[in-house]
Amino acid sequence: MKRKAEQGSMQMQGEIQELALEELLRTTYPFDEIDEVAKGVRGTDCIQTVVNSLQQSCGTIVYESKRTKNFSNDWTDKLKQDQITCKADIAVIVTETFPNGMDRFGEKNGVWICGFHEVKSVSFVLREMLVKTQAVKSSDENKGDKMELLYTYLTSNGFVQNITRIVENYDGMTNQLNSEKKAMHKIWASREKQVWVVQENISALFGSIKGIAGKELATASVLELPDTSFEE
Incomplete structure (x- = not known):
């Protein structure tokens, strides 16, 4: 009776872990498809269909949840067979106990093995592998057609018109910038001439007043020529 009770308790705990894994x-x-395995397929609990940002199916991962005191080496063989039946790309065993020689997640006989506390990280890495693989496949598919489309566009009138428009706008901006530079140089030259005229008139005016007032008018240093005498 005790063994039956323990067996029932372990079975219930295993079912709870299966539900927790799916959740x-x-x-x-949230964008992947997480499905329970159809009845009649033994040894698996759920299948994850990986979907990328383009809503493309990148592959599938089949999971089997185990919560027993001992790890059975038969699990890997059974799951590999179920993987073939489900046509899954990757197989994962989520277990509370690890096989001999393993104390954390890893790969054994073509099957990934991890604890429940590791399944989130492991699933993320495996999922990225499928997404990257799909990206490589997509880039290789219809490569010849893509090259032909690219060549057609580069030799089309639309491409030439776009390039012409870019060059015209660039030339227009360059000409406008040069015109503004020329205009500013003219303005600066005109203002500089006006400044010199004002300075000459002020110097002439001060000289005239100085000639009349003589020494009684203080000398402004800014209007005097610099001292060019040298000591002997």
Whole structure:
């Protein structure tokens, strides 16, 4: 009776972990498809269909949840067979106990093994692998067609018109900038001439007054020529 009770308790805990695993995946990856495995497929709990930002299917990950005191090496063989049946790209065992020689997540016989506390990080890495792989496949697909489309565009009137428009705007901005520089130089030259005229008139006016008033008028140093005498 005790063994049956313990067995029932372990089974309930295992089912709770399965539900927690599905909820974790759905919460972490809201745009992915997290499905329970159809009846008749043994050894698996759920399948994650990875979907990228372009809403493209990048592959699938099959998960099996285990919560027992001992790890069975038969689990990997069964899950690999279930992986083939489900046509999944990656297989993961989420377990409370690890096989001999493992104390944390890792890969064994083509199956990834991790604890429940590690499944979020492990699933993220495996998911990124599928997304990157899909990106490489997409870039390779229709590569010849893409090159042809690019060549067609580069030799089209639309491309030539765009380049012409860019060059025209650039030339227009350059000419406008040069015109503004020339105009500013003229303004500066005119103002400089006016300043010199004012200075000459002030000097002449002060000289005339100085000639009349003589020494009684103080000398303004700013109007005097610099002292060019040298000591012998």
